[in-house]
Amino acid sequence: MSISNLQIKNLRNISSISFAPSSAINIICGENGSGKTSILEAINVLGLTRSFRTNKARHLVQTEQASTVVFASIDPMAQGFKQSLGVERPVEGEARIRFEGGDIDLSTLAELIPLQVINSDTFMLLEGSPAVRRQFLDWGVFHADKAFIQLWRGFRRVLKQRNTLLKCGKIDNQLRQVWDREFIAFSDQLTRLRIEYLKLLKPEFDKVVSQLLGDMDVQLGFSYGWDKKRQLDEVLASNFERDLRQGFTGSGPQRADIKLKVDGHNAAERLSRGQKKLVVSALKLAQGALFQRMNGRPCIYLIDDLPSELDSAHGELFCKVLEQSSNQCFITCVDDSSLNAFWHSQTDIATFRIADGDIAAPM
Ligand SMILES: Nc1ncnc2c1ncn2[C@@H]1O[C@H](COP(=O)(O)OP(=O)(O)OP(=O)(O)O)[C@@H](O)[C@H]1O
Ligand SMILES: [Mg+2]
Incomplete structure (x- = not known):
């Protein structure tokens, strides 16, 4: 392009x-x-x-x-x-x-x-909320898999409906189970695509990090948006009362995040300003390198x-x-x-x- x-x-x-x-x-x-x-x-x-x-x-x-x-x-x-x-x-x-x-x-x-933008806002990939990192991740998944956009739209629709029902308290345990079936089906697929993408991104990221930062050990991890040791249906069931009180769904792919660590420490807390610029740029450059490898442009x-x-x-x-x-x-x-x-x-x-x-x- x-x-x-x-x-x-x-x-x-x-x-x-x-x-x-x-x-x-x-x-x-x-x-x-x-x-x-x-x-x-x-x-x-x-x-x-x-x-x-x-x-x-x-x-x-x-x-x-x-x-x-x-x-x-x-x-x-x-x-x-x-x-x-x-x-x-x-x-x-x-x-x-x-x-x-x-x-x-x-x-x-x-x-x-x-398009990839690297500017002063790119620091938000380290310092900002998980939403910034999800947006970064989903840019990659969007370009990597044609199925993503429909899946993402479907998931947003179900999440919005579930949250509306929670907000007006018009949902009991039985109705919750009906909605959760669809919510979980979308969540599983979305999470699988995100994991597959990150698996491909990691070697590209390691390569750019070593070019820009030498032998600094920067690890790229993924958090599902819920405790991955538990099934999402079990998590949604046990959090239902809390979700009702709060009026929104507290667990699921809408809470997913990328975790960046340096020598086991939180990268946002550990790195200098210049090192942060190099790490967030490495994320963007790795994404471009993977895009090129997958799409030939x-x-x-x-x-x-x-x-x-x-x-x-x-x-x-x-x-x-x-x-x-x-x-x-x-x-x-x-x-x-x-x-x-x-x-x-x-x-x-x-x-x-x-x-x-x-x-x-x-x-
Ligand atoms: N809506 C607008 N209409 C007209 N001029 C505008 C408008 N918004 C901003 N400007 C002016 O346009 C210019 C935009 O500059 P820009 O931010 O692109 O500068 P820059 O060359 O990147 O500067 P810097 O080196 O400070 O980053 C500024 O002079 C600003 O005052
Ligand atoms: Mg400028």
């Missing part, structure tokens, strides 16, 4: 720009507030119809404009074809996605554009302020991992000279300098 041409209109301080990125490494540099992150945000809109910085379109869309439009020529299956994709995000109402002249839905778009990486938190040796290792992958990378930094020395002379690098929301020609 790569973007060969990108046009952005009315997004933050960008009124209208158009440029042809490299299919390998793109460096976007410029002063604070020039619009570097906004370019990454635009690519995120192209792949997911939304920003990674805000849920509110009015913050994303340029002041006094009605909508932002991102348009690109893409090669989704990396077969040498160019196809046109456009996403319009209005201040009010739904986003519109056009692919090769027809409307497509969000899950088709997500399948088309496998690379991901797009949006990496905001790559040099921040990293010393020069680790910055160089990070760049080496990126250039050895076949991903298309969009990397922002204030000063590109901080990265210049790290690239191999053969690597296809395009550098774009941005000032006041406008872009100069590739250098």
